[in-house]
Amino acid sequence: MPEIARLNGGSDCFELDFVEREATPEPAMKLGIRLHLAGLSLSDTVSILDRLGVDRCRTTVHNWVQKADLQPRRGANPDHVAVDETVIQLNDRRYWLYAAVDPATNRLLHIKLSPTRNSAISSMFLSELREKHQVDNAVFLVDGAPWLHAACHRHGLRFQHVTHGNRNSVERVFREVKRRTNQFSNCFSHAEADTVENWLQALAFAWNQLI
Known part of the structure; x- marks a missing residue:
C-alpha cells in the first residue's frame, strides 16, 4: 500500500x-x-x-x-500564472488537460479537459480562469504553443514565452497527475469525459490542500 x-x-x-x-x-x-x-x-x-x-x-x-464536487477555490490574485496542457488517455481517445498554476505557491488555479487543443479552446480556458481569479494584471508564462499565444492576445493578457524557470511549476503538477493516473494504468477506462474532469478537479483540490 x-x-x-x-x-x-x-x-x-x-x-x-x-x-x-x-x-x-x-x-x-x-x-x-x-x-x-x-x-x-x-x-x-x-x-x-x-x-x-x-x-x-x-x-x-x-x-x-x-x-x-470538489475543485480549486476561487479568488486568487497571483502575480504570475503558468499555463500548459498535457495528454490524458480516456478509453481509446486522447484528451488534453489544460492547467493554470500560481508558480509562487504551486497551487492549481484552474483545470479543463478538452478533446482537442486550439485557439478557441485555449481562449475558453482563459475566460473561465478570469471568471474564477483576479489574473488580468498577472504575467502568463507559456511555452511556444501558438494557440496559447493567440488566446492571451485575444484576452489582452501579458505573457512571456518561458521554457524553464517558473513555468516548471505546472510541469510538477502534471507529473503528479501522471503519477496518479499511472496507478490506474495511465488510462481512464469506461468513463465519460465529464466524470474524468470531475475527478481531476477533485485531485486539483487535494493538491492545493497538500502543498
Whole structure:
C-alpha cells in the first residue's frame, strides 16, 4: 500500500451537501474521499474503511468523490500564472488537460479537459480562469504553443514565452497527475469525459490542500 500524503485543514476543509441522501456517516465519507484523493486506490481506501467497520464498495467511494464536487477555490490574485496542457488517455481517445498554476505557491488555479487543443479552446480556458481569479494584471508564462499565444492576445493578457524557470511549476503538477493516473494504468477506462474532469478537479483540490 503506498504511503499517502496528508490533506491539510482536517475533515472540515470541504462540505458534503449530498450527505443527507447517504446511509454512511459523514466522517467516514470524508475519510474515504480524503484517503483516495491523497493517493490511495479505491481498493485500498475500501480496505481501510472496512477495518473501521464501514463496509462499502469501490463504486460507492468513487461516487462520493463525484458528488462532493470538489475543485480549486476561487479568488486568487497571483502575480504570475503558468499555463500548459498535457495528454490524458480516456478509453481509446486522447484528451488534453489544460492547467493554470500560481508558480509562487504551486497551487492549481484552474483545470479543463478538452478533446482537442486550439485557439478557441485555449481562449475558453482563459475566460473561465478570469471568471474564477483576479489574473488580468498577472504575467502568463507559456511555452511556444501558438494557440496559447493567440488566446492571451485575444484576452489582452501579458505573457512571456518561458521554457524553464517558473513555468516548471505546472510541469510538477502534471507529473503528479501522471503519477496518479499511472496507478490506474495511465488510462481512464469506461468513463465519460465529464466524470474524468470531475475527478481531476477533485485531485486539483487535494493538491492545493497538500502543498
